[in-house]
Amino acid sequence: MAKNGLYTGIDIGTNTIKVLVAEYVSGEMNIIGNGNAKSDGLSKGIIVDIEKTAMSIRKAVNAAQEKAGIVIDTVNVAIPANQLQIEPCQGMFQISGGSKEIMDSDVIEVVQNALVRGLVPEREIIAVEPKEFVVDGFSEISDPRGMLGVRLEMKGVLYTGPKTLIHNIISSVERAGFSVGNIVVSPLALAKRVLTEQEREFGTVMIDLGAGQTTVAAVRDNSLSYVNWRPEGGDYVTKDISDVLNTSIKSAEDIKLNYGEASTERASQDEFFLVDMVGRPEPEQVSEYYLSQIIEARVEQIFEKIRQDLEMNRVDNFPGGMVLFGGAAAMPGIMDVAQRVFDQPVRLYVPTEVGLRNPAYSQVISIVSYVSGRSDIEILVTRAVMGDIPAPAPVYEAPIVQTQIPVAPVQQEYYEESPTVTPISKPTQEPEEEKEGIVDRVRGMLTKIFD
Numbered sequence: 001m002a003k004n005g006l007y008t009g010i011d012i013g014t015n016t017i018k019v020l021v022a023e024y025v026s027g028e029m030n031i032i033g034n035g036n037a038k039s040d041g042l043s044k045g046i047i048v049d050i051e052k053t054a055m056s057i058r059k060a061v062n063a064a065q066e067k068a069g070i071v072i073d074t075v076n077v078a079i080p081a082n083q084l085q086i087e088p089c090q091g092m093f094q095i096s097g098g099s100k101e102i103m104d105s106d107v108i109e110v111v112q113n114a115l116v117r118g119l120v121p122e123r124e125i126i127a128v129e130p131k132e133f134v135v136d137g138f139s140e141i142s143d144p145r146g147m148l149g150v151r152l153e154m155k156g157v158l159y160t161g162p163k164t165l166i167h168n169i170i171s172s173v174e175r176a177g178f179s180v181g182n183i184v185v186s187p188l189a190l191a192k193r194v195l196t197e198q199e200r201e202f203g204t205v206m207i208d209l210g211a212g213q214t215t216v217a218a219v220r221d222n223s224l225s226y227v228n229w230r231p232e233g234g235d236y237v238t239k240d241i242s243d244v245l246n247t248s249i250k251s252a253e254d255i256k257l258n259y260g261e262a263s264t265e266r267a268s269q270d271e272f273f274l275v276d277m278v279g280r281p282e283p284e285q286v287s288e289y290y291l292s293q294i295i296e297a298r299v300e301q302i303f304e305k306i307r308q309d310l311e312m313n314r315v316d317n318f319p320g321g322m323v324l325f326g327g328a329a330a331m332p333g334i335m336d337v338a339q340r341v342f343d344q345p346v347r348l349y350v351p352t353e354v355g356l357r358n359p360a361y362s363q364v365i366s367i368v369s370y371v372s373g374r375s376d377i378e379i380l381v382t383r384a385v386m387g388d389i390p391a392p393a394p395v396y397e398a399p400i401v402q403t404q405i406p407v408a409p410v411q412q413e414y415y416e417e418s419p420t421v422t423p424i425s426k427p428t429q430e431p432e433e434e435k436e437g438i439v440d441r442v443r444g445m446l447t448k449i450f451d
């Protein structure tokens with residue numbers, strides 16, 4: 001059960017910074033306030049300008065402070081799945097003075113022993129998830145404190161990430177004038193929030209469709225079994241619309257949000273809207289169906305790549321199917337396309353809390369509920385990892401334990417500049433065959449972009 005108190009979370013997204021303040025009373029979450037700010041300083045989910053990111057963070061936190069009527073000094077953050085490495089870890093500690101009751105300090109010792117390993121200098125430990133403690137050979141103990149023993153072991157999962165990425169997140173928050181409370185592993189927090197207990201146990205794939213990135217994580221037997229990240233999301237859809245319709249990014253984003261439909265099967269051929277096209281004196285009419293073709297092609301492409309990755313890593317057939325969230329998952333018709341490509345049960349996760357009923361809030365709400373819901377032993381392990389207690393001197397001896405969990409390699413793909421697009425003539429007024437021709441051209445062009 002969640003611990004009573006005030007909790008804050010911040011989701012530093014490519015498109016929006018989201019801040020949430022919640023109070024837990026008798027285990028129930030009450031939203032006290034939330035604040036958003038347009039994000040500046042990130043590209044494809046990665047901070048590329050600390051100063052600009054800090055300014056956006058300040059705006060979002062200020063907005064949340066105003067709504068909540070409190071002063072925020074500490075925020076909890078999540079480290080995204082980008083280049084996350086997951087390894088098993090194990091520690092052992094001989095309790096001094098013979099058999100005696102295991103205390104907090106013994107747990108800290110055993111965790112810190114599990115952290116002693118040869119990490120490459122550019123990586124950093126983010127978190128340890130304790131899976132079980134073993135006391136004098138008795139296994140599957142969730143909290144060993146108070147038990148009698150001479151030999152304490154901990155078996156868990158170690159999460160590491162690139163130092164730069166972690167440093168940039170902490171620096172941006174601190175530059176904004178706040179301090180970082182807990183650093184949580186994003187897919188772990190999300191799994192606890194967006195999946196049901198059964199889904200976590202039997203196996204389910206989560207897909208976070210953001211603006212600049214799409215993150216995929218598979219959970220089975222209550223453990224992360226796969227994570228992957230692709231530097232493409234809702235921004236790509238906007239850019240496609242802008243390229244194909246010869247309109248500004250701002251106008252393309254508005255069109256997407258107002259008329260977008262991801263499934264052509266559901267789009268109307270008889271509904272039209274006006275678009276300001278570059279080089280045209282008057283706005284041009286475009287059909288909802290035509291727009292849908294542009295969107296569907298890109299969404300299909302993103303899903304298809306994910307499907308192939310999942311298949312390659314043999315995580316493509318989990319009983320729980322797929323759960324979609326993230327701002328871009330709010331696009332009408334997206335579930336139909338996902339269903340078609342993955343050929344599995346697909347569900348959309350939308351937070352149920354008042355004021356947060358949008359899949360874009362999944363991440364921030366997961367941070368808050370993860371931090372508030374940690375058990376005492378999890379908090380103690382976190383303290384040990386964060387070095388609340390002086391850590392033993394690092395010993396650089398053993399090589400990194402071989403990763404058992406398949407973590408897909410980071411994709412180094414970037415949106416290529418689109419080839420010159422011939423401004424389209426009014427697609428809505430063309431005879432059917434000619435319209436098809438344009439559509440084929442668009443599809444051809446999009447295929448080129450994707451490839």
Ligand SMILES: Nc1ncnc2c1ncn2[C@@H]1O[C@H](COP(=O)(O)OP(=O)(O)OP(=O)(O)O)[C@@H](O)[C@H]1O
Pocket residue numbers: 012013014015016017039044045209210211212213214233234235253256257260326327328329330331332359360
């Ligand atoms: N109703 C909607 N229909 C279509 N797209 C939407 C809708 N609402 C939001 N989006 C898109 O969702 C994206 C923003 O989602 P989100 O807030 O999850 O991204 P982010 O967390 O800022 O970015 P990222 O996770 O990629 O770093 C934008 O591309 C936006 O256009």
Ligand SMILES: [Mg+2]
Pocket residue numbers: 012013014210211326363
């Ligand atoms: Mg996001």
